[in-house]
Amino acid sequence: MTGVTLTNAVKKYGEIQTIFDVNLQIEDGEFCVFVGPSGCGKSTLLRMVAGLEETTAGQIHIGTRDVTHVDAAERGVAMVFQSYALYPHMTVEENMGFGLKMTGHPKADIKEKVAEASRILKLDDYLSRKPKALSGGQRQRVAIGRAIVRGPEVFLFDEPLSNLDAELRVDMRVEIARLHKEIGATMVYVTHDQVEAMTLADKIVVLRAGRVEQVGTPMDLYKDPDNKFVAGFIGSPSMNFVTGTVQDGKVTVPAFDGRKISTEVALPAEGTPVIVGLRPQNIAVSAGHTAMLDLRERLGAVAYDHLICADGAKIIVETRGEDSLEEGAAVALDFDDTDVFLFDASSEARLR
Template sequence: MSGVTLNGAIKRYGDVQVIHGIDLEIEDGEFAVFVGPSGCGKSTLLRMIAGLEETSDGTIRIGQRDVTREDPAERGVAMVFQTYALYPHMTVRENMGFGLRMTGHDKAEIKRKVDAAAEVLQLEKLLDRKPAALSGGQRQRVAIGRAIVRGPEVFLFDEPLSNLDAELRVEMRVEIARLHKEIGATMIYVTHDQVEAMTLADKIVVLRDGRIEQVGAPLDLYRDPDNRFVAGFIGSPSMNFVEARAEGEGFHAPFIDQLLTLPVRKLPEGNKATLGLRPEHLELDHAGSGFTVELTEALGGVSYAYIVSDATGERLIVEERGDERSHTGDKVGLRFDPSRIMAFDAESGLRIR
């Protein structure tokens, strides 16, 4: 297996540049996840690594090899797409072994590799079935098995769970995590779903407009984002953001009409800031006032109260646990630990540390 290194990777379509000088190192055996909103360049970057998109400038290395100009078949990668792309007239065994058959491997070797991959993916009892007789999750496992039998240096996944229902997505997340642990391969995974990113990744790469916003371990990005974009993108529900301004030794926050002293560097007096508060770091005061509950989502062990500030109209989401839960129309107050608040420069979006 091998790691992947990008140095100054650029992608242009004519005069339009969509990937802007990406520098990134993915270690051997690491599970890296590319996340970001639609159009941020995550799939384009994955396809550049695969060789399906030409790299306009910069270099891509797999292990010690510069593969920037190599054909996809020569790069030692295998890709699993959003669509299963299985041959309907072939059995599972034939689908998984098709690539090896096309490259001239003998039947005994193909059988050995397919049987080994089927065992890893728990497909042994399905080898003689055709795709029409499989569930969506089983078909995706076959597509992954087809990649495994090739013995690639790097596995590339392009939103492989998008076509599955919610229950199957959870099941396949577990399957892919187990697969990575079992074979220890380098894997790069593209998704727009930050829950998938948080649960699967060793390293998350957050992209926006063809640039890297931040790279790090899932909990590091969650607890210590560099800017407002990352803070809002990582976490479900999203972080709450409210307006404030630098005043004295802290920030005046109109949404509660209080001066908050935070353990961060002071901005020039009067400068605007944005304060970020995670839903789980807020608590409703049912005897208080200042906010109105617009909606409560009761999900069993946890509820999310959507509240609006009576003073500013700003909306926040508050996580609720325990027996006492809010109801639509309730008048409530808000409690929180100021040390949990993150502050961002209102103009640049950068974290104030």
């Protein structure tokens, strides 16, 4: 197995540029997730690594090989797509071994590799079935098995769970995590689902409009985002953002009844607006008149309270346990100053 390096990678379609000077090092055996909203360029970047999209400028290395202009079939990668793309007239065993058959591998070698992939993915009981006799999750496992038998240097996953229902997505997420643990391969995975990114990744690459916003471990990005976009994208429910103003070396927050935040962060000039970020679980709710409970989403042990503050700002607070608050009730809100994230109101960069 081996790593992947992108150096000043650029993609253009005529005059339209979609990927801007991406520099990235994916280590050998690492599980790297590209995450971002629809249209941010994550699938395009993955397809550039795969060789399915031409790299307009820059370089892509797999291990020590420069594969920037190498054909996809010669790159040593295997790709798993959102659609299973299985041959309906072939059995599971035939589907998984078809690629090796087409490249002239001996039958005994194919059988051995398919058997090993089947063991890893728990498909032994389904080898003689046709795709129509399989569930969505089983079909996706067959598609992954087809990639495994090729013995690639790098596995590429392009939103492989998007066609599955919620329960199957969770099951397959666990299967993919186990697969990575067992075979130790370098894996690059594309998703718009930040929960998938947080639970699967060793390294997350957050993309926006073709540019890398931040790279780091899931908890690095969660605890130490570089900007408002990353802070809002990583974490569920999303971080709350309200407007504050610098006054007397502190930040005054109108949405929280003029609450003043003490901070050691270097603040801009007096009177300058800043963006205040607070995660839903870091806001305390009690009796008072800071905000009104507009809607409560009950999820069993956890509830998400949608609140409207006195200045009209809308925030979400995570609460646990049962209480007697009803929709329309007045509440007071508070938080610990150390839980606050501050961002420049113009650039949206983190104030540090």
